[in-house]
Amino acid sequence: MTAQDATPLDPQIGRPRSTRLQGVFREILKAPITAKFGILVILVYGFVAIFAPVLTPYAETEIVGPQFDVWGEQFILGTDGLGRDMLTRLLFGARNTVGIAFITTVLAFVIGGLTGLFAAIYSGWFDQLASRVVDVLMAIPQLIFALMLLTIFGTSIPTLIIVIATLDATRIFRVTRAVSLNVVVLDYFEAARLRGERMFWLCIREILPNIMAPLMAEFGLRFCFVFLMIAALSFLGLGIQPPTADWGSMVRENAVLITYGDITPILPAIAIAILTLGVNFLVDWFLHKSSGLKDGH
Amino acid sequence: MTDRLLEIRNLEIDGESDEVWHEIIKGLDLDLDRGEVLGLIGESGAGKSTLGLAAMNFARPGCRIRGGTIRFDGQELTAQPETTLRKLRGVRIAYVAQSAAASFNPAHQLIDQFSEIPVVHNVKNRQEAESDAKDLYRRVLLPDPDAIGYRYPHQVSGGQLQRAMTAMALSCRPDLIIFDEPTTALDVTTQIEVLTTIRDIVREFNTAAIYISHDLAVVAQMADRIMVLRYGELVEEATTREMMTDPKMDYTKSLWAVRSFKKETETTATEINPVVKVDNVTAGYGQEDILKNVTFEIHRGQTVAIVGESGSGKSTAARVITGLLPPRLGNIQLNGEVLPKSFKARNKDQLRHVQMIYQMADTALNPRQRIRSIIGRPLSFYLNLTGQKREERIRELLSLIELEPDLYIDRFPDELSGGQKQRVSIARALAAEPEFIICDEVTSALDQLVAEGILRLLDRLQREFNLAYMFITHDLATVKAIADNVVVMLQGSIVEQGPKTDVFSPPHHEYTELLLSSVPEMDPDWLNELIMHREKHGVMASTSTS
Numbered sequence: 038m039t040a041q042d043a044t045p046l047d048p049q050i051g052r053p054r055s056t057r058l059q060g061v062f063r064e065i066l067k068a069p070i071t072a073k074f075g076i077l078v079i080l081v082y083g084f085v086a087i088f089a090p091v092l093t094p095y096a097e098t099e100i101v102g103p104q105f106d107v108w109g110e111q112f113i114l115g116t117d118g119l120g121r122d123m124l125t126r127l128l129f130g131a132r133n134t135v136g137i138a139f140i141t142t143v144l145a146f147v148i149g150g151l152t153g154l155f156a157a158i159y160s161g162w163f164d165q166l167a168s169r170v171v172d173v174l175m176a177i178p179q180l181i182f183a184l185m186l187l188t189i190f191g192t193s194i195p196t197l198i199i200v201i202a203t204l205d206a207t208r209i210f211r212v213t214r215a216v217s218l219n220v221v222v223l224d225y226f227e228a229a230r231l232r233g234e235r236m237f238w239l240c241i242r243e244i245l246p247n248i249m250a251p252l253m254a255e256f257g258l259r260f261c262f263v264f265l266m267i268a269a270l271s272f273l274g275l276g277i278q279p280p281t282a283d284w285g286s287m288v289r290e291n292a293v294l295i296t297y298g299d300i301t302p303i304l305p306a307i308a309i310a311i312l313t314l315g316v317n318f319l320v321d322w323f324l325h326k327s328s329g330l331k332d333g334h
Numbered sequence: 335m336t337d338r339l340l341e342i343r344n345l346e347i348d349g350e351s352d353e354v355w356h357e358i359i360k361g362l363d364l365d366l367d368r369g370e371v372l373g374l375i376g377e378s379g380a381g382k383s384t385l386g387l388a389a390m391n392f393a394r395p396g397c398r399i400r401g402g403t404i405r406f407d408g409q410e411l412t413a414q415p416e417t418t419l420r421k422l423r424g425v426r427i428a429y430v431a432q433s434a435a436a437s438f439n440p441a442h443q444l445i446d447q448f449s450e451i452p453v454v455h456n457v458k459n460r461q462e463a464e465s466d467a468k469d470l471y472r473r474v475l476l477p478d479p480d481a482i483g484y485r486y487p488h489q490v491s492g493g494q495l496q497r498a499m500t501a502m503a504l505s506c507r508p509d510l511i512i513f514d515e516p517t518t519a520l521d522v523t524t525q526i527e528v529l530t531t532i533r534d535i536v537r538e539f540n541t542a543a544i545y546i547s548h549d550l551a552v553v554a555q556m557a558d559r560i561m562v563l564r565y566g567e568l569v570e571e572a573t574t575r576e577m578m579t580d581p582k583m584d585y586t587k588s589l590w591a592v593r594s595f596k597k598e599t600e601t602t603a604t605e606i607n608p609v610v611k612v613d614n615v616t617a618g619y620g621q622e623d624i625l626k627n628v629t630f631e632i633h634r635g636q637t638v639a640i641v642g643e644s645g646s647g648k649s650t651a652a653r654v655i656t657g658l659l660p661p662r663l664g665n666i667q668l669n670g671e672v673l674p675k676s677f678k679a680r681n682k683d684q685l686r687h688v689q690m691i692y693q694m695a696d697t698a699l700n701p702r703q704r705i706r707s708i709i710g711r712p713l714s715f716y717l718n719l720t721g722q723k724r725e726e727r728i729r730e731l732l733s734l735i736e737l738e739p740d741l742y743i744d745r746f747p748d749e750l751s752g753g754q755k756q757r758v759s760i761a762r763a764l765a766a767e768p769e770f771i772i773c774d775e776v777t778s779a780l781d782q783l784v785a786e787g788i789l790r791l792l793d794r795l796q797r798e799f800n801l802a803y804m805f806i807t808h809d810l811a812t813v814k815a816i817a818d819n820v821v822v823m824l825q826g827s828i829v830e831q832g833p834k835t836d837v838f839s840p841p842h843h844e845y846t847e848l849l850l851s852s853v854p855e856m857d858p859d860w861l862n863e864l865i866m867h868r869e870k871h872g873v874m875a876s877t878s879t880s
Contacts, residue, residue, distance in 0.1 A: 224698040228762075231656055231677055232715060233685045246702030 064326070072322035078315030086132040093125040098280040105294060108301075115301050117291050123301060129282035130305060135312070137198060137277070138264040144202035145259060149209025150252070154240045156210070157217030168214075171207045179204050180269065187275045197276060201266060205259055212255050216248040250323070257320035261313045268309055284309050339509055339542050340366040340389055345402035347384055347393060347566075358384050358397065359566045368509065369540040373557030373574070375550055375589070377781040378752075380563040382546045386512045389544060390427040391419055407509065425455045428503035432515040434495035438487040445483030448502045457506050470501040473538070474531045492644075493524035497531055504535065510542045517552060521643040521808060522852040529555055530865060548781055550589050551854035554578055555861040562586050574858050589782065607670060609634050609769050609802045610655065610688070615664035617654050623662070624650045626826045632819075634769060637796065637803040639817035639834075641810065641849070646823040648806045652772050655804070656688055669769075686716045689763035693775035695755030699747040705732075705758055706743045712765040731761045735791060753784035760791065770802045777812060789816055810853045814838065822846050 065076065085092065094113075095101050099121065106116040114123035156164040174182075186200045220226055221244070229243050270276030271285030279286060284305035291302035347359040359381045366372050374382040384397065391411040393399050404411040406427065411419065423429075431437045438447060448470075449463035458466065464483070471479035474497040487495060496516055503511050513532065517525040533556055536543050545556045553560060553574075560577050562569040562585065570583045581587050608631035618624040625647045632638045640648045653659040655666050657677030666673045668687060674680050692698040699708055709728050713719040719727055729739040735757040747755055756776060763771050773792065777785035793816060796803060807813060813820060813834070820838070821831040822845065830843040837846060851867075854860060 224692040224694065225700045227658070228690065228692070228698065229700075231658070231685065231690065232712065232766075233677075233680075233682055234715070242703070243700060247700070 068322055071318040075315040075317070075319035075322070078311055079319065082131055082135060082312055082315075085128055086135045089128045089132040093122075093128050095122040095125045097121075097125060097129040097282050099125075105291075105299075105301075114304065115299075117287070117301075118293070123304065126282040126287060127284075127304060127308060130284045130287060131308070133277060133281055134264065134267060134271075134284050134309075137194065138260060138267055141198045141202045141263050141267070142205070142256060142260045144198060145205040145209055145263070146252075146256060148202060149206030150213045151240070152206070153210040153213025154217055154244060155236070156214045157221050157244070158236065158239055164214075167210065171210050174204065174207045180266065183266065183270060184273070184275055187270065192275055192278055194277065197267070197270070201263055205263055209255065209259065212251065213248070216251050217244050220244045220247050254320045254324045257316045257323070261316050264309065264313065337367045338365065339368045339370075339407055340364065341403075341405040342385075342388065343403045343405075345385070345388055345404070346400040347381070347388060347397055348400050349384075349397045351396070355398075357566060359388070361402070362563075362566070362568055364389075364561070366510070366542050366544065368542055369537075370559065371536060371543045371545060371557045373553035373560040374544060374546045374563060375548065375553055375560060376563035377548060377783060379565075381566040382548075382563055383514050385563070386514055386544050386546050387429070389510065389512060390423050390429070392423070421455070424451050424508075425457065425506040426508050427510045427512070428506070428508040430499050430503045430511060430513045430516050432518055434492065434499045434516075435487065437499060438495065440487050443484050443486055444490070444498050444502075448483065448498075448505055451502065451505045455506060463505065466505065467501065470504055471498070473535060474498075474501050475527065476501075491524075493520055493528055496520065496528050500528075500532055500535065504539065504541070507539060508541060510544070511536070512544045512546070514546045515548070518547065518549070522810070522854075523643065523848060525552070525854075526852050526861075526864065529861060532556065533861070549854070551856050551860075554856060554858050555854060562589070578856060578858060605634055608632055608667075609669055610804070611667040612651065612655065613664050613667060615651075615654055615661045615666070617650060617659055617661035617664075619659070624826050625654065625661070628664075628823075628826075628828055630819075630821050630828065630831055632770065632802045632804055634802045635796065635800045636818045637805055637816055638819045638821060639805045639807060639813040640821045640823060641807060641813050642823035643808060643849075645825065647826040648808075648823055649774060650826075651823075652690065652774055652804070652806060655772065656690060682716060686766045687769045688772070689766055689768040689770070690772045690774060691756075691759045691763050691776050693778055695752055695759055695779070696747075698759050699755055699762075701747050703746075704743070705745050705747075705750075708747075708758060709761050709765050712762060716766050727765075731765055734764065734795070735761045751784075752780055753787060756780065756788055757791065760788075760795070764795065764799070768801070770804070772804045772806070774806045775808070776805075778807065778809065785812075792816070810849060822849070 065073075068076075100119055101122055102112055102116045102120050104116060104118055104120050106112055106120075108115045112122050112124070114127065117123055117126060152167055156167045183200055183204060187197065190196045190200065226239070226243055229239060234243070267276050268283075268285030268288075271283045272289045274286075274289070276285055277283040279290075287305040288302055294302045342362065342364040345359050345362045345364070346357070348355040349358045350356075362381075362385060364372075364385065374385060376382050384394070387394065388399060388404060389406070391399065391404055391414065399412065402412070406422070411422075438444070445464055445467050448467045449460055452458040452463045452466070453460055467483050468480050471482055476482050476494055476497055482490065482494070482498075490498065500511075500516070516532065517528050520528060529552065532543075535541075543556075545553055547553045557574055559571070559573050561571045562577075562583070564585055570577070570581065570586045572582075577586065611631040612628055615628045616623055616626055628647070628651060630638065640651060642648050650659065654661050657666075657673065657675065657680055660675035665675070668684060673684055677685065706725075706728055709731055710724055713724050713727055728743065732739040732742060737754060737757060742750070742754075747758070750758065759776075776792075777788050780788065789812065792803065795801060803816075805812070805816060817834045819832065820834050822829045822837065822843070824845050829845050830837055838850065840847075842850070851864060
C-alpha cells in the first residue's frame with residue numbers, strides 16, 4: 038500500500054462521498070432563509086402551473102359573472118373586465134407565462150450554449166464569426182428588436198418563443214464561451230483532445246460538467262429576464278394574445294380598475310415580482326456556494 | 335533588549351474544511367534569537383508556512399490560532415488588536431513569499447511597491463525610500479540597480495523578482511524575516527544566486543530569519559538550526575551540522591534516503607530500432623524558433639531524460655512529438671513511420687502509442703469524472719472494451735498503480751491526494767497500452783517522499799511492460815535516479831546527449847558542468863565552496879539575463 042501517499046491530515050480523504058441526493062438535501066437544509074423562500078416559491082409556482090386545470094374553480098376563458106365584480110365568496114379575487122374569474126386566470130396565467138418562458142429559456146440555452154461551446158473549442162474563424170454576429174445582435178436594444186421581429190413575423194406562440202430565444206441566446210453564448218475557455222486550457226482537456234475525442238464527447242463529457250454551476254445560475258437569471266420580456270411584450274399587445282390568460286396582458290386589460298382604488302390589476306404584477314424575486318434568491322445562493330467553494334480550496 | 339527575539343509556546347492552530355475544524359499545528363514550541371537563522375523542514379501539509387506566519391500572529395483565511403503564546407521581543411502578540419499587529423508587520427517582521435510573481439502587483443513599478451512600505455509606516459519619506467531601494471538593489475546584486483526599480487514585475491526575470499522581493503522585505507530593516515520557500519519555483523542556477531544573496535544580506539543586517547523549505551539540502555546552506563515538522567508536530571530539532579551528520583529520528587533519516595533512489599537494474603534497449611525518433615526538428619510559435627535542429631531517439635525499455643532550465647524547449651519538444659505543435663522543419667517518427675505533423679491528422683493507433691503524463695495532477699484529471707471513467711475511457715475508446723471486461727481491466731490497472739480498487743474506483747479526483755492523482759494519471763496513460771510515454775515534470779509538484787514512490791512505480795512499470803519513457807525534468811537528482819540516456823538542452827538546442835554515465839562524468843560541455851554543480855548537496859559548506867570556486871574560475875553563475 039502507498040503509506041507515504043496517504044495523508045492522514047484530512048479525514049475527508051479516506052472515505053468516498055455520500056450519494057449525490059443526500060448531499061443535495063443537506064445543502065438545502067443549510068441554505069439561508071432567502072434561498073429557502075426561493076425554493077418554496079418555485080415549487081408552488083411549478084405545482085400551480087402543472088395542475089392549473091384541476092385547481093381552478095372555472096375555465097380559463099369562460100365568462101362567469103358580472104364585470105369587475107368585487108372579491109367575494111363566488112369569485113375569490115373578483116372578476117376581470119369581461120366577467121372572467123380572476124383567480125382562474127391568474128392560475129392559468131402561471132401555466133402559460135411560466136411555461137412559455139421556461140421553454141424559451143431552454144431553447145436559448147441550447148442555441149447559445151452549443152454555439153458558445155463550439156466557439157471555445159474550435160477557436161479560429163468560427164469563434165470570430167460567431168462572436169461578431171453576436172456583437173451585432175446585441176448592439177440593438179432587445180425589446181425594440183423583438184417588437185420589430187414580432188411585427189414582421191406575427192405573434193403566434195411559436196414565433197414568440199423563437200424570436201425571444203434567439204435574442205437571448207446571444208447572452209448565453211457570451212457566458213458559455215467565457216467559462217468554457219477556462220476549461221479548454223486545462224491539461225485534462227488537452228489529454229482528451231490528444232486521445233482523438235470527437236466534438237460531442239469534448240462538449241458534453243469534458244467541458245459541460247465543469248461549467249454547470251455558472252450555467253445554472255445563468256439559467257435562473259435568463260428565465261427571469263425572458264419572463265419579464267414576455268410580460269412586457271404582452272402588456273404592449275405583441276406577446277401572448279387574448280383570450281389566453283397571461284399575466285402581462287392581464288395587467289393591461291384590468292389597468293383601468295386602478296382608478297377605483299382596487300388592487301386587483303396589480304395581482305398579476307405581484308405574481309411576476311414574487312417569482313422573479315424567488316428565482317433571484319435561489320441564484321444568489323447558488324452563485325455564493327459555487328464561488329465560495331473556490332475560495333475555500 | 336534581550337537576545338531572544340521570538341518565543342512561541344504551545345501553539346495550536348486549526349484549519350477549517352467543510353465547516354469542520356481540524357488541527358494543523360498541535361502544540362509547537364519555537365525559539366529564535368537575534369540574527370539567528372532557523373530552518374523549517376517538512377512535507378506539504380506539515381504546517382511549516384502556517385507556523386512561519388504565526389510568528390506574526392497571522393492565520394490564513396480558513397485558519398485560526400486556537401491557543402498558545404507568541405512573544406516577539408518581549409511583547410505578547412496573541413491578544414493584540416489588528417492595529418497594533420499592523421504596525422509590526424512589514425516593519426519589524428517581514429514575509430517573503432514563494433511566488434514573487436504573485437506577490438507583486440503587476441500594475442505598479444517595483445520601486446513604487448518598495449517605497450509604499452516605509453512611507454505608509456512613516457519610517458521614511460518617498461525620497462529616502464527610493465534611494466534606499468537603489469542601495470538595497472545593489473546589495474542583492476540586481477543588474478543596473480539604479481534603473482531596475484522603474485521596471486514592472488513582468489519586465490524582470492523570476493530570479494530577479496525574487497531578489498527584489500527580498501530587498502522589499504528589508505525596506506524597514508525588520509528584526510525578523512520569514513522566507514517561505516523562496517527558491518522552490520526557480521531553476522537551479524538561479525537558485526544559487528538567490529540563496530547567496532539571502533544568506534549574505536541576512537548576515538549583513540543581523541536579521542533573524544525563518545527559512546521554510548521542503549528541500550533539506552537548500553536549508554542546510556542557510557540555517558544555523560533546523561526544525562523538522564510532520565503533521566503539525568515537531569519531529570526533531572538540532573543545529574545544522576548535528577542534523578546533517580547524525581540525524582536521530584527515522585523520519586529525518588528518510589528525508590535523506592529519497593535523494594539516493596537509484597534504478598535497480600540498468601535497462602538496455604531491447605530493440606535496435608527506436609520507438610520514437612525526433613528527426614532534425616525545428617519548431618516555434620510564430621516568427622521565433624523555440625527548438626533548433628533537435629535530433630534524438632528513444633528505444634523501448636529505456637528512459638531518456640530531457641534536462642534543461644525554463645525556456646530551454648523541453649516542453650515544446652513534447653508538444654511537437656504529440657502533434658500539438660507542428661514543426662516547421664523535420665519530423666517525428668514512430669517505429670520508423672513518419673507521423674503526420676498535427677495530431678488532428680493522426681489515426682487512433684498513432685495517437686494511442688504516444689501517451690502523456692502531466693506535471694500538475696490537479697488539472698490533469700477532469701474533476702467531474704470518477705476514477706472509473708477517467709481510466710475506463712481510454713479502454714473503451716482505443717481498445718473497445720465494454721462491460722465486465724472493462725470493469726475488470728480498470729481494477730487491474732488500479733492494482734498496478736497500487737491503489738486499492740474497491741476504495742478508489744468510485745471516487746472523484748478531489749478526494750485523492752497529489753501523489754494518488756498522479757498515479758491515476760499514470761494508469762490512464764497505461765490503459766491505452768502505449769509503447770511510449772512522455773512524463774512532463776511528473777514529480778516536480780510533489781514532495782520528495784511521494785515523488786520517490788512515483789519514480790519507483792514508473793520504473794517497475796517500465797520493466798514490466800517494456801515501455802519507453804521521455805522524462806522531462808529540470809531536477810538533476812531525478813535524472814541521476816531514473817535515466818538511461820540524457821539530453822541536455824539550452825535555449826532550444828541540444829548541448830550534449832548520450833548515456834547517463836557519459837554525460838555526467840567529465841569532460842563536460844560547459845553548460846552541463848554548470849547545471850551539475852548547481853545542484854545543492856547535503857553539506858552545510860557546499861554553497862560557500864561553490865561560490866569560492868566560481869569566483870576563482872570567473873564562471874558566470876547563470877546563463878540567463880539575471
